[in-house]
Amino acid sequence: MKHPFVAALLLGAATVLGFAPFGLFPLPILALALLFQLWRRAASPRAAAFLGFAWGLGFFLAGVSWVYVSLHDVGGMALPLAALATLLFCAYLALFPALAGWLFARFKCGQPWRDALLAAGAWMLAEWLRGWLFTGFPWLALGYSQSPPSPLAGFAPVVGSYGIAFIAALIAGLLGLAWKQMWPALAVVGIVAAGALLRGMAWTQPVGEPLTVALLQGNVPQNLKWDPQKLGLSIDTYLALARAHPAQLTVLPETAIPLMFDQVPREILRGLTANGDVMLGVAVRLAQGGYVNGAVALNSELRSQGYAKSHLVPFGEFVPPGFAWFFNLVRIPMSDFTAGPLQQPTLAIAGQKIAPNICYEDLFGEQILRALPEATLLVNLSNTAWFGDSLAQPQHLQISQMRALETGRPMLRATNTGMTAAVAPDGSVSGVLPAFTRDAMRVEVRGYTGLTPYARHGNVLALIIAAVALFPALLQRRRKVAAVGR
Numbered sequence: 001m002k003h004p005f006v007a008a009l010l011l012g013a014a015t016v017l018g019f020a021p022f023g024l025f026p027l028p029i030l031a032l033a034l035l036f037q038l039w040r041r042a043a044s045p046r047a048a049a050f051l052g053f054a055w056g057l058g059f060f061l062a063g064v065s066w067v068y069v070s071l072h073d074v075g076g077m078a079l080p081l082a083a084l085a086t087l088l089f090c091a092y093l094a095l096f097p098a099l100a101g102w103l104f105a106r107f108k109c110g111q112p113w114r115d116a117l118l119a120a121g122a123w124m125l126a127e128w129l130r131g132w133l134f135t136g137f138p139w140l141a142l143g144y145s146q147s148p149p150s151p152l153a154g155f156a157p158v159v160g161s162y163g164i165a166f167i168a169a170l171i172a173g174l175l176g177l178a179w180k181q182m183w184p185a186l187a188v189v190g191i192v193a194a195g196a197l198l199r200g201m202a203w204t205q206p207v208g209e210p211l212t213v214a215l216l217q218g219n220v221p222q223n224l225k226w227d228p229q230k231l232g233l234s235i236d237t238y239l240a241l242a243r244a245h246p247a248q249l250t251v252l253p254e255t256a257i258p259l260m261f262d263q264v265p266r267e268i269l270r271g272l273t274a275n276g277d278v279m280l281g282v283a284v285r286l287a288q289g290g291y292v293n294g295a296v297a298l299n300s301e302l303r304s305q306g307y308a309k310s311h312l313v314p315f316g317e318f319v320p321p322g323f324a325w326f327f328n329l330v331r332i333p334m335s336d337f338t339a340g341p342l343q344q345p346t347l348a349i350a351g352q353k354i355a356p357n358i359c360y361e362d363l364f365g366e367q368i369l370r371a372l373p374e375a376t377l378l379v380n381l382s383n384t385a386w387f388g389d390s391l392a393q394p395q396h397l398q399i400s401q402m403r404a405l406e407t408g409r410p411m412l413r414a415t416n417t418g419m420t421a422a423v424a425p426d427g428s429v430s431g432v433l434p435a436f437t438r439d440a441m442r443v444e445v446r447g448y449t450g451l452t453p454y455a456r457h458g459n460v461l462a463l464i465i466a467a468v469a470l471f472p473a474l475l476q477r478r479r480k481v482a483a484v485g486r
Helices: 004-018 026-041 045-063 066-074 079-107 112-130 142-146 151-178 183-198 228-244 266-272 324-328 359-363 365-371 392-407 453-457 460-485
Strands: 205-217 249-251 277-285 291-298 304-308 347-349 352-358 377-382 411-415 421-423 429-432 439-449
Touching: 004 026, 004 045, 026 045, 026 079, 026 112, 026 142, 026 151, 045 079, 066 079, 079 112, 079 460, 112 151, 112 183, 112 460, 142 151, 142 392, 151 183, 151 365, 151 392, 151 453, 151 460, 205 228, 205 421, 228 266, 228 439, 266 277, 277 347, 277 352, 277 377, 291 347, 291 352, 304 347, 352 359, 352 365, 359 365, 359 377, 359 392, 365 392, 365 453, 377 392, 377 439, 392 411, 392 421, 392 429, 392 453, 421 439, 429 439, 453 460
Parallel strands: 205 249, 205 411, 249 277, 352 377, 377 411
Antiparallel strands: 205 439, 277 291, 291 304, 347 352, 411 421, 421 429
């Protein structure tokens, strides 16, 4: 191939079509199969790293282009600076597939099945590192592309999204061998069949009576939400939606009322709780100073329980050390939240034990597990108005599908602009509101109890599998080096 760097770049960009909203779930596996072939032919580990970087740059520029929207269109950063910041961010993310490429080329042994395992292990470990380093950014991790209807979704309750990434990458490695031999094709068929069979497993069980929930989507423009003169717009919108859609539990999105909780007039809270209990996204002032991005549960007597977001977004919700200058270039209200504790009790409301997670937090599967086994229902409160009319909304819903699968719990999503939805424990979307509409969705759900294998072990099993997958190639390479040394 004359221009492998360009081919890898275009291949990465095309891979985005395998994720929501496009849903061509076999495409990421096929794209990885071609990338692995480029790595096999690379002249050196450095060349393979450049190919991985090119793939990653194309992938992230196409897949998280909404970062530019949040910086420029909504945040007000100057166009050249926003474009440069987006490019640098995507270049940073591209370092992780570059690392996987370097590892593969450095330790490949020339034996096909060993190299297939090596590629899968290197890929998954690089993705896991991306989801952990500097607080992590696991958006568009490979496993998310295999949400339902992919048969590989059946592995989610067992090994989680990272385990699915390993399995998908292993299939990609085997596909590169299937045209030469029969056994890789049979192995792929067996893996896919196993995933399909696991899709039929009921890992958790319903508990308690059905619950009616109203998920409110206010569609309040971000440029008006924090304008003090437009405060009434948010309050009137959510009061009207709550009154028009009575339910046992009403859920408002992240920072739905742009005030501190102690500033919200009690008559507003009474209006919201007139028909049942309420979960409200709102900033909460701390007695010791500072404030948290919170979810407050209220009953009709206005007794409250709270949850404080613990996994904050760098540059959006807190200032990383040495980056105070960044906030002179972009307008981000309430950008200095205090992180909540890692372990917090579930919210006992409407007959359920609810585990809230706020916006970006549901990217982190192991974090959601902290509320289990007590939690019977998962609720995500988000404000994705920051990302405009972009791929962020459907991509975020796809992430919620994976969290529902991993935990065997329903995931309810109340968002400001989209996508407000209900996700069943099997990862299927049972209802969704169109983005950028002012509406509410009334659903009936049941809580679930029990633990999936992933809920018991988290990412440990996937990490062990990936690490073990490296050993055959490493051992073979060591033997070759020792033989040459003799």
